[in-house]
Amino acid sequence: MPFAAIDESVGRFDADVAIVGCGPVGNTLAILLAQHGHEVVVLERWPDPYPLPRAVHFDHEVARIFQSAGLGPALRDISEPAEVYEWRNATGTTLLRFGQRGDGPSGWPYASMFNQPALESLLAQRAAQLPTIDIRRGVEINGLTQTANSVTVSAVDGTAVTARFVVGCDGANSTIRRLADLGVHDLGFFFDWLIVDVVLDEPRVFDPLNLQVCDPARPTTAVSGGPGRRRWEFMRLPTETLDELDAEQRAWELLAPWDVHPGNARLERHAVYTFNARYAERWRDARVMLAGDAAHQMPPFAGQGMCAGIRDAANLTWKLDLILTGRAPDSLLDTYQLERLPSTRRAIDFSMQLGNVICVADPIDAAARDEAMAAAVGDEPAVLPDLPGLDSGIVHATSPHAGRQFVQGDIDGQPFDDVHGAGWRLITIDPDTDLDDDLVAWFDSIGGRVVRIAAPSDVHRVWFTDHHTIWALQRPDFYLYGTATDSNEAAQLLTELRDHLAHPDPALHGIRT
Numbered sequence: 001m002p003f004a005a006i007d008e009s010v011g012r013f014d015a016d017v018a019i020v021g022c023g024p025v026g027n028t029l030a031i032l033l034a035q036h037g038h039e040v041v042v043l044e045r046w047p048d049p050y051p052l053p054r055a056v057h058f059d060h061e062v063a064r065i066f067q068s069a070g071l072g073p074a075l076r077d078i079s080e081p082a083e084v085y086e087w088r089n090a091t092g093t094t095l096l097r098f099g100q101r102g103d104g105p106s107g108w109p110y111a112s113m114f115n116q117p118a119l120e121s122l123l124a125q126r127a128a129q130l131p132t133i134d135i136r137r138g139v140e141i142n143g144l145t146q147t148a149n150s151v152t153v154s155a156v157d158g159t160a161v162t163a164r165f166v167v168g169c170d171g172a173n174s175t176i177r178r179l180a181d182l183g184v185h186d187l188g189f190f191f192d193w194l195i196v197d198v199v200l201d202e203p204r205v206f207d208p209l210n211l212q213v214c215d216p217a218r219p220t221t222a223v224s225g226g227p228g229r230r231r232w233e234f235m236r237l238p239t240e241t242l243d244e245l246d247a248e249q250r251a252w253e254l255l256a257p258w259d260v261h262p263g264n265a266r267l268e269r270h271a272v273y274t275f276n277a278r279y280a281e282r283w284r285d286a287r288v289m290l291a292g293d294a295a296h297q298m299p300p301f302a303g304q305g306m307c308a309g310i311r312d313a314a315n316l317t318w319k320l321d322l323i324l325t326g327r328a329p330d331s332l333l334d335t336y337q338l339e340r341l342p343s344t345r346r347a348i349d350f351s352m353q354l355g356n357v358i359c360v361a362d363p364i365d366a367a368a369r370d371e372a373m374a375a376a377v378g379d380e381p382a383v384l385p386d387l388p389g390l391d392s393g394i395v396h397a398t399s400p401h402a403g404r405q406f407v408q409g410d411i412d413g414q415p416f417d418d419v420h421g422a423g424w425r426l427i428t429i430d431p432d433t434d435l436d437d438d439l440v441a442w443f444d445s446i447g448g449r450v451v452r453i454a455a456p457s458d459v460h461r462v463w464f465t466d467h468h469t470i471w472a473l474q475r476p477d478f479y480l481y482g483t484a485t486d487s488n489e490a491a492q493l494l495t496e497l498r499d500h501l502a503h504p505d506p507a508l509h510g511i512r513t
């Protein structure tokens, strides 16, 4: 779609997509859309990026999405792997140890610790390389109108942007959510925590890197804040006021037992946050969608708030791309919330479960918890369950492994996505089979590519062997549409995908059980 395209019923479009909010989610969405050549205007109320750290963890799947946004090796420079997360009680007894060493299935460490402003700076640099992104800072949106073909957002300064779609990536207090009347469902989780970010003058080894102290006298989180940085989080006690906790002197007092003081560290910031668990009841109203914190918020105990938003961006991108280029109907967007909400709910629920264990301030309750948990600790770190997949939407209803994430192996020593890009990929380790030309031409028309791997890396070989299959049909956001054991089944899978994209109505395609 060319910039400033003309629609007779609308007049002039300023952009294909207007994104409100330039946090990590809005910025990532803008980059992913612009990489498809779409014209994107990003409207951000503040003149400069938010300078203070919030998120400190992302998982391997989200790292792969950042890789697809072109952050690549720079992402490794601003992050450090987090292999084991240990929880201890007040006396130092281990209550829980979990995590995995090495790279996860997506070709990135299972868990990485980072500094959010450093990530946002990388995103800003990447966005600046893409000519179809126009980031307008200092523009606060306070108006929204839709027609059948367009949507206009207007700003406090009197300017307006008309686009084919608007995505509200405007954070927890989303104006777009309010203007589009997309209500919020609150799960009633409220705890206040003092967040303290520290830069140590001298490097220091913390073992374990990430520690949760389940001390009812002061539940405390002590984790990496990315290379060279540490994050402490201290829960407000029932006997304490917000003002008592939210003071620099109090932050230093709480850091003192960790041998952190003004003589060896710089306090980057301290702030009290109320952790919430909420999500928008509807994520779309016609041409308006919500993504990131605008659509959902969760306590940070699982480190999944931003991650969920980055998954939203990856999900929306390929759908908007197909719609904007006339290759799929607008109703494809009905699958956005359908796919994203269940996975997000699981992340919210898991975060709340962790929070309910951590945020115990009653010593008797804590003692009972400690006894039960300590008895279950094994020698090796526990392995967390797989990250949630997709149960419905654009996934095959009966094909084995549909809705799971596909692995990223190497091709000739390079990460698969760096060689073949991120898009619809039909990947096989059977190099000799052929597919019908018309079907391949259609697949090509949606940006699909058939990849025959002649010499599979261990990651691909093991995956195909363990899953008893030889074809994998991967979506642009790396979930599997389905798998096939021979070329006839693979052709059938493509045929069904063609039908699915032409008629995305979920009622026609069933739900995976």
Ligand SMILES: Cc1cc2nc3c(=O)[nH]c(=O)nc-3n(C[C@H](O)[C@H](O)[C@H](O)COP(=O)(O)OP(=O)(O)OC[C@H]3O[C@@H](n4cnc5c(N)ncnc54)[C@H](O)[C@@H]3O)c2cc1C
Residues within 6 Å of the ligand: 020, 021, 022, 023, 024, 025, 026, 043, 044, 045, 046, 050, 054, 055, 056, 057, 058, 139, 140, 141, 142, 169, 170, 171, 172, 174, 175, 176, 195, 273, 291, 292, 293, 294, 300, 302, 303, 304, 305, 306, 307, 308, 309
């Ligand atoms: C203490 C803490 C720890 C966390 N830890 C983790 C973690 O380890 N891992 C993780 O994944 N997540 C974590 N999170 C959550 C994560 O920080 C957020 O989910 C993430 O920042 C949300 O990104 P976003 O782009 O959706 O929203 P935001 O970053 O809030 O960006 C929204 C943007 O919209 C702009 N805006 C708002 N209204 C308007 C308007 N009317 N007009 C124009 N612009 C507007 C705002 O100025 C802002 O720049 C943590 C959060 C906190 C507070």
